[in-house]
Amino acid sequence: xxxxxxxxxxxxxxxxxxxxxxxxxxxxxxxxxxxxxxxxxxxxxxxxxxxxxxxxxxxxxxxxxxxxxxxxxxxxxxxxxxxxxxxxxxxxxxxxxxxxxxxxxxxxxxxxxxxxxxxxxxxxxxxxxxxxxxxxxxxxxxxxxxxxxxxxxxxxxxxxxxxxxxxxxxxxxxxxxxxxxxxxxxxxxxxxxxxxxxxxxxxxxxxxxxxxxxxxxxxxxxxxxxxxxxxxxxxxxxxxxxxxxxxxxxxxxxxxxxxxxxxxxxxxxxxxxxxxxxxxxxxxxxxxxxxxxxxxxxxxxxxxxxxxxxxxxxxxxxxxxxxxxxxxxxxxxxxxxxxxxxxxxxxxxxxxxxxxxxxxxxxxxxxxxxx
Amino acid sequence: xxxxxxxxxxxxxxxxxxxxxxxxxxxxxxxxxxxxxxxxxxxxxxxxxxxxxxxxxxxxxxxxxxxxxxxxxxxxxxxxxxxxxxxxxxxxxxxxxxxxxxxxxxxxxxxxxxxxxxxxxxxxxxxxxxxxxxxxxxxxxxxxxxxxxxxxxxxxxxxxxxxxxxxxxxxxxxxxxxxxxxxxxxxxxxxxxxxxxxxxxxxxxxxxxxxxxxxxxxxxxxxxxxxxxxxxxxxxxxxxxxxxxxxxxxxxxxxxxxxxxxxxxxxxxxxxxxxxxxxxxxxxxxxxxxxxxxxxxxxxxxxxxxxxxxxxxxxxxxxxxxxxxxxxxxxxxxxxxxxxxxxxxxxxxxxxxxxxxxxxxxxxxxxxxxxxxxxxxxxxxxxxxxxxxxxxxxxxxxxxxxxxxxxxxx
Numbered sequence: 001x002x003x004x005x006x007x008x009x010x011x012x013x014x015x016x017x018x019x020x021x022x023x024x025x026x027x028x029x030x031x032x033x034x035x036x037x038x039x040x041x042x043x044x045x046x047x048x049x050x051x052x053x054x055x056x057x058x059x060x061x062x063x064x065x066x067x068x069x070x071x072x073x074x075x076x077x078x079x080x081x082x083x084x085x086x087x088x089x090x091x092x093x094x095x096x097x098x099x100x101x102x103x104x105x106x107x108x109x110x111x112x113x114x115x116x117x118x119x120x121x122x123x124x125x126x127x128x129x130x131x132x133x134x135x136x137x138x139x140x141x142x143x144x145x146x147x148x149x150x151x152x153x154x155x156x157x158x159x160x161x162x163x164x165x166x167x168x169x170x171x172x173x174x175x176x177x178x179x180x181x182x183x184x185x186x187x188x189x190x191x192x193x194x195x196x197x198x199x200x201x202x203x204x205x206x207x208x209x210x211x212x213x214x215x216x217x218x219x220x221x222x223x224x225x226x227x228x229x230x231x232x233x234x235x236x237x238x239x240x241x242x243x244x245x246x247x248x249x250x251x252x253x254x255x256x257x258x259x260x261x262x263x264x265x266x267x268x269x270x271x272x273x274x275x276x277x278x279x280x281x282x283x284x285x286x287x288x289x290x291x292x293x294x295x296x297x298x299x300x301x302x303x304x305x306x307x308x309x310x311x312x313x314x315x316x317x318x319x320x321x322x323x324x325x326x327x328x329x330x331x332x333x334x335x336x337x338x339x340x341x342x343x344x345x346x347x348x349x350x351x352x353x354x355x356x357x358x359x360x361x362x363x364x365x366x367x368x369x370x371x
Numbered sequence: 372x373x374x375x376x377x378x379x380x381x382x383x384x385x386x387x388x389x390x391x392x393x394x395x396x397x398x399x400x401x402x403x404x405x406x407x408x409x410x411x412x413x414x415x416x417x418x419x420x421x422x423x424x425x426x427x428x429x430x431x432x433x434x435x436x437x438x439x440x441x442x443x444x445x446x447x448x449x450x451x452x453x454x455x456x457x458x459x460x461x462x463x464x465x466x467x468x469x470x471x472x473x474x475x476x477x478x479x480x481x482x483x484x485x486x487x488x489x490x491x492x493x494x495x496x497x498x499x500x501x502x503x504x505x506x507x508x509x510x511x512x513x514x515x516x517x518x519x520x521x522x523x524x525x526x527x528x529x530x531x532x533x534x535x536x537x538x539x540x541x542x543x544x545x546x547x548x549x550x551x552x553x554x555x556x557x558x559x560x561x562x563x564x565x566x567x568x569x570x571x572x573x574x575x576x577x578x579x580x581x582x583x584x585x586x587x588x589x590x591x592x593x594x595x596x597x598x599x600x601x602x603x604x605x606x607x608x609x610x611x612x613x614x615x616x617x618x619x620x621x622x623x624x625x626x627x628x629x630x631x632x633x634x635x636x637x638x639x640x641x642x643x644x645x646x647x648x649x650x651x652x653x654x655x656x657x658x659x660x661x662x663x664x665x666x667x668x669x670x671x672x673x674x675x676x677x678x679x680x681x682x683x684x685x686x687x688x689x690x691x692x693x694x695x696x697x698x699x700x701x702x703x704x705x706x707x708x709x710x711x712x713x714x715x716x717x718x719x720x721x722x723x724x725x726x727x728x729x730x731x732x733x734x735x736x737x738x739x740x741x742x743x744x745x746x747x748x749x750x751x752x753x754x755x756x757x758x759x760x761x762x763x764x765x766x767x768x769x770x771x772x773x774x775x776x777x778x779x780x781x
Contacts, residue, residue, distance in 0.1 A: 001373075001374060001375070001376070001380075001448075001675060001678045001679050001682050002372060002373050002374075002375070002679055002682070003372060003374065003672065003675040003676055003678070003679045004372070004676065004679045005372070006372075068372070241759075245759045245760070245761065248761060249760070249761060249762065256762070256765060257761075257762050259755075259761035259762050260761065260762040260763065260764060260765060262748070262751075262752070262764065264761075265751065265752060265755035265756070265759075265761050266748065266751040266752075266755065268755060268759055268761065269696075269750075269751035269752075269754040269755045269758075269759070270751070272693070272754055272755075272758060272759060273693045273696060273697060273754070276669075276673060276693050277665075277666060277669030277670070277673065277693070277697070278669070279676075280668075280669050280670075280671075280672035280673040280675070280676060281665065281668055281669050281672060283372075283672060283675075283676065284668065284672045286372065287372040287373075287374075290372060291372075301661075302664065302665050302668050302669075305661060305662070305665045306665050306669055309665075351658065353661075354657060354658045354661030354662065355654070355657055355658070355661070357661045357664060357665075358651070358657040358660055358661050361637070361660075361664065362651060
């Protein structure tokens with residue numbers, strides 16, 4: 001039994017935590033909340049440390065550390081609330097290009113992504129309701145795409161858009177953001193530290209990713225990204241738990257620390273349990289991702305559901321533990337609360353993943369049972 | 372990352388399997404360990420003792436005990452591997468758990484060579500069965516508030532008082548007993564730890580019928596029961612420290628709670644039709660099932676993390692403390708949900724129900740899982756204080772002589 005990350009990745013995680021604690025305290029996310037434009041300098045620093053290309057092969061400017069490296073980095077970026085396009089540019093767009101791009105597309109885009117010179121994102125949602133690749137809509141022909149997508153993270157600052165749409169020869173299309181027929185309209189969102197936009201494409205030039213042959217390929221991309229998202233959620237949830245615990249030790253009421261009251265202790269113990277279950281399930285997702293296991297869809301769903309649950313209870317009860325102060329703009333509580341909710345909606349809500357999980361289990365001959 | 376045994380572990384697992392194949396029968400496919408069955412069957416105790424004797428002869432009893440105690444001197448991971456394998460077979464070994472996992476390790480740690488020489492072997496071979504005489508009507512979660520008195524009398528002690536929730540007292544040979552030897556000291560300081568021969572004059576055992584109707588545990592009354600001083604374990608007044616050795620082991624469990632679990636809930640959902648069609652096509656049912664699968668898997672992988680730490684010779688982290696808390700609640704929820712799914716017919720009993728009344732059994736057993744061996748509330752205190760570093764509860768009896776501690780109307 002070796003159900004843990006290898007030592008070199010634990011070391012990477014510790015380095016990432018040190019760097020982000022210093023370089024990216026919650027004040028950095030707060031600046032993004034207050035409307036300061038995204039900090040491309042931070043993104044360049046992450047690139048210089050090799051994080052953005054951590055999983056990419058060395059020939060494309062990456063570090064060749066594999067998917068497990070993305071897991072530990074996702075956890076730490078989630079913990080720090082870093083306002084960077086990590087999920088968009090690395091976990092979705094970069095992964096899509098790596099999995100489905102032509103050799104020429106990979107050779108052109110991946111080194112630029114890894115260097116942080118180009119930011120990319122993936123446009124998935126066509127409107128309200130569960131994500132279903134078969135109902136995406138949009139028209140693609142003769143290298144031109146017409147489609148509209150909502151809640152596209154980081155679209156306003158991205159250089160490159162990947163758009164999910166069924167079309168001749170592919171389900172994923174590359175569109176340059178500054179191409180004619182591309183309109184990106186920033187919209188207000190639940191988490192301004194992770195900005196979103198509407199994307200309207202009208203007869204815009206689009207290039208297919210030739211490997212994304214069908215809806216199942218899009219689904220696979222989302223499953224893989226869901227594991228990384230679960231690690232982000234884990235980091236955010238654990239940070240909120242730490243914030244609540246620290247406050248419960250320091251804040252006095254009725255002549256004693258509020259953390260000595262069982263109403264607070266037991267609540268935070270329940271948060272801890274949710275976070276640990278999320279960690280265990282995320283680790284299984286990491287294994288399935290790295291091993292490219294047939295278990296990946298189930299593992300991703302389970303990691304995702306547990307991550308959403310941990311993020312929700314941890315950030316919600318962090319506000320509650322802080323009382324009235326936790327409800328103020330000045331407190332950092334809402335940064336975690338907002339981020340956790342944004343994480344829980346991107347890639348589809350926990351509700352959708354629960355249905356997907358049951359569909360997957362129902363098609364198995366005999367569901368898995370713990371020994 | 373992988374889930375594979377190391378070559379040594381794989382070899383050990385194969386040996387365990389070979390022993391079990393030769394000495395036990397596999398549990399029927401789909402059969403879930405129930406609550407009423409097992410030890411209530413006639414002849415079950417004899418069969419269990421017989422299996423335990425063969426297990427000890429083959430070197431699979433006390434795998435993680437040191438060789439000096441008569442154990443195998445194996446690793447914790449070997450113990451877990453054996454337990455995993457044994458769980459697939461239809462054998463009853465739970466009755467030896469208190470002796471092998473709690474009593475003897477405590478006695479061998481704190482007691483004398485004579486204690487070890489006298490008690491370790493018969494315990495390991497299943498010849499003598501042990502019970503735990505800790506909880507009292509006045510001291511459960513607040514165990515150190517126990518009131519059973521042991522008074523020095525010549526070369527021994529005279530015990531008067533009452534214990535409760537004593538599993539198996541009616542068939543046990545010996546018990547580990549914590550009694551108050553000095554009520555003038557604060558409550559943790561006036562206790563001592565003894566080995567009690569359950570056949571001693573003055574020991575009276577009365578079964579307690581639990582809500583399921585079974586009687587697996589008892590009240591045990593002591594009227595002028597004599598215990599020789601050479602059956603005391605650890606110094607006079609050190610009983611709390613000795614008891615902590617027992618308690619720490621009690622809370623460290625690796626086995627999953629018995630079913631029904633996700634798989635049985637899923638099977639039930641497949642068999643029932645609801646207002647909107649098959650239960651498995653109903654959104655509320657699907658979402659519940661998904662939540663339980665996620666929690667079940669979360670516990671499974673938490674055990675994997677603990678096993679990984681053990682496999683590397685590390686002390687497992689606090690993650691193992693969550694398993695008990697989650698498993699008991701999940702079982703209770705699944706049980707109630709299963710019966711609800713059946714509607715009015717769900718209130719029928721036993722074999723009339725799908726899966727032989729498994730959900731009903733679990734409903735009536737699940738409260739025990741949330742209380743025994745540390746209540747949910749105590750587990751949350753442990754997590755909050757030891758893991759999260761939150762301040763301890765404020766204790767109204769701190770530093771007070773035990774005899775002055777308020778007890779409320781009783």
